[in-house]
Amino acid sequence: MDFRTVTHTTNEQDHMEPPQMRQKQLSCLQGESEERDKGSTIESFVTNFSNIYESELLPARNGEEFTEHFLHEVVDILLSYIKKTYDGKSKVLDFHHPHQLLEGLEGFNVELSDQPQPLEQILVDCRDTLKYGVKTGHPRYFNQLSSGLDIIGLAGEWLTATANTNMFTFEIAPVFIVMEEILLKKMHEIIGWGECKADGVFSPGGSISNLYSVLVARYKRFPEIKTKGMAALPDIALFVSEHSHYSVKKAAAVLGIGIDNVVTVKCDARGKMIPSELERTILKVKRQGKVPLYVSATAGTTVYGAFDPLDNIADICEKYNLWMHVDAAWGGGLLLSRRHSFKLSGIERAHSITWNPHKLMGVPLQCSAFLVREKGLLQACNQLCAEYLFQPDKQYDRAYDTGDKTIQCGRHVDVFKFWLMWKAKGTQGFEILINRFLELAEYLYKELKTSKNYELVFDAEPELTNVCFWYIPPSLRQIPKGPEREKRLHQIAPKIKARMIEEGTAMVGYQPHGNNVNFFRMVFSNPATKKSDIDFLLEEIERLGKDL
């Protein structure tokens, strides 16, 4: 289908159209046209949307046919995009700078006006939005921990959008509330918490889930925080590792604890928190007169994919009576793999856990679970009993009104796509997927280890799907290791990345970390990625970087 590009034609067009034209359109929609037999495909029976406006869609009288046909057109655009996404030969993106997008590209004007645009323009806008976006499901998109486009998850999200409801009460989201309970129970079981006691909530992302962990830990120890604020508390301290995600610090800033009270614990070369360093740091903080409250251990760090030694950390938390949180936003999925779950051994001793199914498990964005071992704590910490939502005289069991557990009021339905994917894959389907991601990481690791053009940031078999490396262009290969080489090496990854984005052939992340200058971080969480895509990426990095 080819839609003419219609821009700014609204004023010149007559909103009313001749009755016979409308009639023809309707007959096409109803599938009654005799033209059908002339060997044309279904797609050729298009309505001309150039004179039709959204006001003629449902709930407009007789809007059913236009609505149906319009949504089918949208779906055709989406299907075409999905196919392109999975086609390794297509580009990952067609890069334009912010000012170019703001100024408007051919037929694509992002400005808003007082006048309505015809549906044809809306369809063009949909196509252009996808055209100038990034195909995060493309087999060569390795840019973030979340990638891929699961078809079942996608269907789930389409349904969620159509249901258009809110998680605050059972009353208006009965099925989704029950699904949230089922999913939380399942995750508790897998963690090893048993199914009855634990609690939790799906939140808008891992950072908010980590914020919940500090919030609940603080409330558990000092329930007066809720009414009196931090003024009633002693100076508290939180502990994270050097390699932990920045969200715990962000939570400390938000919660009025202050970033200075988040104490960083040293890691080993592999990026794992050193338990003896944790203990040393706790004792040091105590000597300073602060009250150690909370440790966030990481199961799958963002950059290195490292797993902190959870059992050792749990021992220390028990010894000093600290809340133990495990940020398994990225690595939590490994619990579904019988081959790899041992890496999270000890997670069952945590008081709370962040686990993002939108990462390793491939659920569409967003889907993040905050799980807490003590039932009722979330509710006690956050409830304010707003009477307009949580009426005490409802006819059903009000324990299913989850809104008062949360720091939100309205809450997006993030569970259905996850539930549907679990139905469609079964637990075993997730296991197969995750094992394959690990195999891809091992393959890349071995390729890099035997290549003279690359250096690994740390030489160890991947524990998660992260593989960190430098590309060493020919110009740097003869320079001895030292500040001069480091300085030049630091510029290589950004330059290659910039060229890669300009060409749109692949996307991979880079960053400096600690003493390590800019290096690439590959991660695998995309079911579409094959070994040949890894081969391509390495060749592409060389192609783009060999003259640097």
Add this chain to the structure above:
Amino acid sequence: MDFRTVTHTTNEQDHMEPPQMRQKQLSCLQGESEERDKGSTIESFVTNFSNIYESELLPARNGEEFTEHFLHEVVDILLSYIKKTYDGKSKVLDFHHPHQLLEGLEGFNVELSDQPQPLEQILVDCRDTLKYGVKTGHPRYFNQLSSGLDIIGLAGEWLTATANTNMFTFEIAPVFIVMEEILLKKMHEIIGWGECKADGVFSPGGSISNLYSVLVARYKRFPEIKTKGMAALPDIALFVSEHSHYSVKKAAAVLGIGIDNVVTVKCDARGKMIPSELERTILKVKRQGKVPLYVSATAGTTVYGAFDPLDNIADICEKYNLWMHVDAAWGGGLLLSRRHSFKLSGIERAHSITWNPHKLMGVPLQCSAFLVREKGLLQACNQLCAEYLFQPDKQYDRAYDTGDKTIQCGRHVDVFKFWLMWKAKGTQGFEILINRFLELAEYLYKELKTSKNYELVFDAEPELTNVCFWYIPPSLRQIPKGPEREKRLHQIAPKIKARMIEEGTAMVGYQPHGNNVNFFRMVFSNPATKKSDIDFLLEEIERLGKDL
């Protein structure tokens, strides 16, 4: 289409099927079947999904046809639901208690298993999920401030799900980042802030937007909060009205300020904050040695739909150097109506504003804007400069990486559906819509005023679409006003609501408020609602309640 209900048959079924069967399915999918001419509809060319699993969808080799056909089946289910939603004769919901849903209904089993389910079961589950849910777009769904199902917004959400990306960087969400900027600028213009200086972010709901307002207000006055926490601050106080939303109190609990430091200001009978009371309360708090920091005025209260006198409140905020926030989550949409926008006069003097397009403007959930007048404050307050996301050596203007403005890391794309609706409706389309909601509220108000069976909670023309009233059943009509009557009246609305839910004929909220016992709160934000639906609701309340 009728799908056989397939439950737990995975183990007994052979995953491999005879080649000729697969061949037949594929030929149907490709539209090559000669059966097409036999007068059957498109819908009859269905694949038999009973032996097909998600592992055969994309990215599986040759998965294109199955994927396309599966998604078309899903869309058919959704279209059928959409049509039912708009059909006033259909039920709003088919109520079941939590335990009934958990135990499983005919063919609908919410439990998850290790084994995958065939796609046919997945389609059945989709239909059942909708069947046992609540039609929030139904013309007789009046339960929450968000209602309706805008077709363009829905299409936008389907596209958003398909694009499956994240708002933290321009790199992976270039078009959506630019659209967010355009929408924020447009909202600033409408508020009267001018387009260049203001700032903001779309957040996961009004409560989080209100939390941002306190966070930013606190940081502006006491920037040391970020590093040192509340320990470095004097005792601060926040001011809200009796009728304000509970989210400011929730924010105070989360942010370590404490609910006790949120001071409630009295309202008049209409639910508007009394400015002289605000000033009196500020002075009282100062005498107690606390530092007044922040006032949240409400433009459209949750229950009464009242507008606080913003100009008077702004005068007081200026006088005492307080941050002025306006919670226009519900009423913000009125700014688009030339007839009604005067009710928010003075909003341009606010330092920050919450405005939820997912309420009065009918954007699908979720879509909430937090707007702040001083550019750069959000970034300064929240940034932590994580190097793995916000690399300083990117090739594009990094001001477009918005992730460090927020308390989240990943952030759902909530802007596209809103942008697309604005394109399709134009500003004038929103105005028409919102004016009509107000007309419906006026119609209901007049109906109630002339009816002997109803009493208004406050007798005043609606300023927003809220209309609050009691139904007085015959048994209460002769009882003089007093505690006995109040006690009995308090039970009427919950009983009628319970019956209404059991019958599924409509949904309307109720609550007590202050000294007023349980009353119904009608709100209009659904484009499908007509005057006849209002007539229906009043008759239905009488039918269900006349024997009480």
